[in-house]
Amino acid sequence: MLTDDGKHLYVSWDDYHQMIERLARQVHESGWAFDQILCLARGGLRPGDVISRVFDKPLAIMATSSYRAEAGTIQGRLDMATYITMPKGELAGRVLLVDDLADSGVTLQAVVDRLRSMPAIHELRSAVLWVKGISTYEPDYFVEKLPTNPWIHQPFEDYDRLRPADLAARRSV
Numbered sequence: 001m002l003t004d005d006g007k008h009l010y011v012s013w014d015d016y017h018q019m020i021e022r023l024a025r026q027v028h029e030s031g032w033a034f035d036q037i038l039c040l041a042r043g044g045l046r047p048g049d050v051i052s053r054v055f056d057k058p059l060a061i062m063a064t065s066s067y068r069a070e071a072g073t074i075q076g077r078l079d080m081a082t083y084i085t086m087p088k089g090e091l092a093g094r095v096l097l098v099d100d101l102a103d104s105g106v107t108l109q110a111v112v113d114r115l116r117s118m119p120a121i122h123e124l125r126s127a128v129l130w131v132k133g134i135s136t137y138e139p140d141y142f143v144e145k146l147p148t149n150p151w152i153h154q155p156f157e158d159y160d161r162l163r164p165a166d167l168a169a170r171r172s173v
Contacts, residue, residue, distance in 0.1 A: 006148030006150055007148070007150050007151065008150050008151050008153060009130075009146065009150040009151070009152045009153065010153045011152060011153060011154050011155055012155060013155045016046075016129075016154060016155050017050075019129045019143050019144070020046070020047045020050045020051070020129065021050075021054075022143045023047060023051070023127055023128075023129060023141060023142070023143050024050065024051050024054045024055070026127075026141050026143070027051070027055075027096065027127055027141050028055075030141070032094075032125060033094065034055075034057065034093075034094040034095060034096040034123075034125070035057065035058075035092070035093035035094045035095065036057060036058050036059075036060060036086075036091060036092070036093060036094075036095050036096070037051055037052050037055070037057050037058070037059050037060065037095070037096045037097075037098055038059075038060045038061070038062055038084065038091060038095055038096070038097050038098070038115070039052075039059060039060070039061055039062075039097075039098045039099065040061075040062055040063075040064050040097070040098070040099040040107065040108075040111060041061050041062065041063045041064065042063075042065075043099055043100035043101065043154075044098045044099035044100055044128075045061070046100075046156070047098050047099070047100060047127075047128075047129060048061070048098040051096070051098055051127070057096075058086065058087060059086070060084050060085065060086035060091055061084070061085045061086070062080070062081050062084045062085075062111065063080075063081040064078065064079065064080050064081070064107050064111065065078075065079045078106055078107055078110060080110060080111065080114070090120055091115070091118065091120065091121060092120035092121060092122075093120070093121070093122055093123075094122060094123040094124075094125075095115065095121050095123070095124050095125075096125055096126075096127060097111065097112065097115065097124060097125070097126040097127070098126075098127050098128070099126070099127075099128050100128060100129050100130070100154070101128050101129060101130040101131065101132065101152060102128050102130070102131040102132065102135040102137050102138065102139055102142070103132050103134075103135060104132075104134060104135060104136065105134075105135035105136035105137030105138075106136070106137075108126060108128075108135075108137045108139065109136065109137045112124065112126065112137070125139075125140040125141065126139035126140050126141070127139055127140065127141035127142065128141070128142050128143075129142065129143050129144065130142065130143065130144050130145075130146055130152060131144070131145045131146065132146050132149045132150075133145070133146060133147040133148065133149050134149050
């Protein structure tokens with residue numbers, strides 16, 4: 001990972017996958033046994049998928065969105081899906097909530113508040129790759145705390161500006 005004066009954090013695919021694995025190890029080493037994983041789409045999809053595979057636990061998905069303007073670089077109003085998508089049953093028992101980062105903390109806190117109001121969930125813990133210093137919410141598990149609040153340039157962000165017509169030109173070089 002390469003930082004630029006604390007204002008930017010550039011993450012390669014290798015670094016990104018290593019961070020997910022470190023997060024999974026941290027959860028494992030805590031000794032906490034969970035029944036299901038709920039990831040927040042879109043940022044939590046990749047970490048949630050990997051952790052679901054490593055722990056062999058069902059994966060549920062909740063769509064949330066607050067970064068839409070300027071190719072996802074400006075935070076706006078938080079939108080949360082009404083329904084949680086999962087293969088069968090309901091979200092219940094001990095649930096691990098997974099996202100990529102705790103930026104302002106607003107999204108994670110809103111989701112945690114909603115999940116804690118669901119009587120079928122007996123225990124809830126949260127896990128992210130990064131926690132920014134400005135976050136008002138601190139997850140139970142995280143890999144790195146970023147006190148300077150840098151903009152995190154994740155490896156999949158290339159796709160934010162790529163359009164279908166660009167794909168042919170991108171691969172012809």
